[in-house]
Amino acid sequence: MFSSFFIGLRVKHVDVVWGTSPPIFQGVTAWMLARLKGALFLFEVRDLWPAFAVAVGVLTSRPLIAASEWLERFLYRRSDQLIVNSPGFIDHIQKRGGRQIALIPNGAEASMFDPQADGADLRQQYGLQEKFVVLYAGAHGLSNDLEILLLAAKDLQDRPEIAIVLLGDGKDKPNLVAKAAELGVSNVHFLPALPKAEMREALAAADACIAILKPIEMYRTVYPNKVFDYMAAGRATLLAIDGVIREVIEQGQAGAFVPPGDPEAMARAIRQFADDRQMVRSMGLNGRRYLEANFDRPKVAADLDKLLKSIQP
Secondary structure, eight states, X not given: OHHHHHXXXXXXXXXXXXXXXXXXXXXXXXXXXXXXXXXXXXXXXXXXXXXXXXXXXXXXXXXXXXXXXXXXXXXXXXXXXXXXXXXXXXXXXXXXXXXXXXXXXXXXXXXXXXXXXXXXXHHHHTTOTTSEEEEEESOOSGGGOTHHHHHHHHHTTTOTTEEEEEEOOOTTHHHHHHHHHHHTOTTEEEEOOOOGGGHHHHHHTOSXXXXXXXXXXXXXXXXXXXXXXXXXXXXXXEEEOOSHHHHHHHHTTOEEEXXXXXXXXXXXXXXXXXXXXXXXXXXXXXXXXXXXXXXXXXXXXXXXXXXXXXXXX
């Protein structure tokens, strides 16, 4: 926070100062610099903070919560322009005094992915050649609710052709590995995290992909990045997240919604996908087309460029 402030002081001829949250304190730095330089203050909200921290139990101190909420309102009300990456954030910000809110979703770069690729090398490397592969790619934390997938896998052991692949890392991964051993689920495969450049091969190896979060009300507001990557790769999404991202999947006919926190429903959905692979393939291609039309990075970048030009003094 302090280093960025002093570095910012040395920058000349500034029209717009761009702050981002979280961490929300960086927004304070940006606001101060904008005031000192007579520039516009643009505030990008990537997550609703402190609301998310409170919802998941990370922030529990009442004085800190009150101070953070005051600071949040302060920054929203003093922004010349706000940017959000999800439409689910807009109502929250407006109720706290924010105006001039633009939606610029993160989206995905369609050109990075080939929907026709089959990921044969990765399948062979992990013994998945003849499997119907359902892939989760991302963080292994408590919020991701991945134990639901282990319980679903337990229910799917009568379908040896189905493999559930958990790709990534996180604080909860050792617990998940131990839980899988306790349940005796041989149809679950844990793969290490991969660099972004190698995700193309991993997603190509999947027949369908999973996005999942705990059934917490705040998660109804989010646009998880992984869903856009799945769509760009042309893979159908099993979505165990309600809210605004569900609207994307359903409008794009790009997958199926599964009630969050319900392992039996997840197992049923995976069975249905494995039983109708042509449907799953069609959903994946629908998602690719919907992403190209609405969330492809070049389009998103053009929208951002137009916005920045429109707010120049």
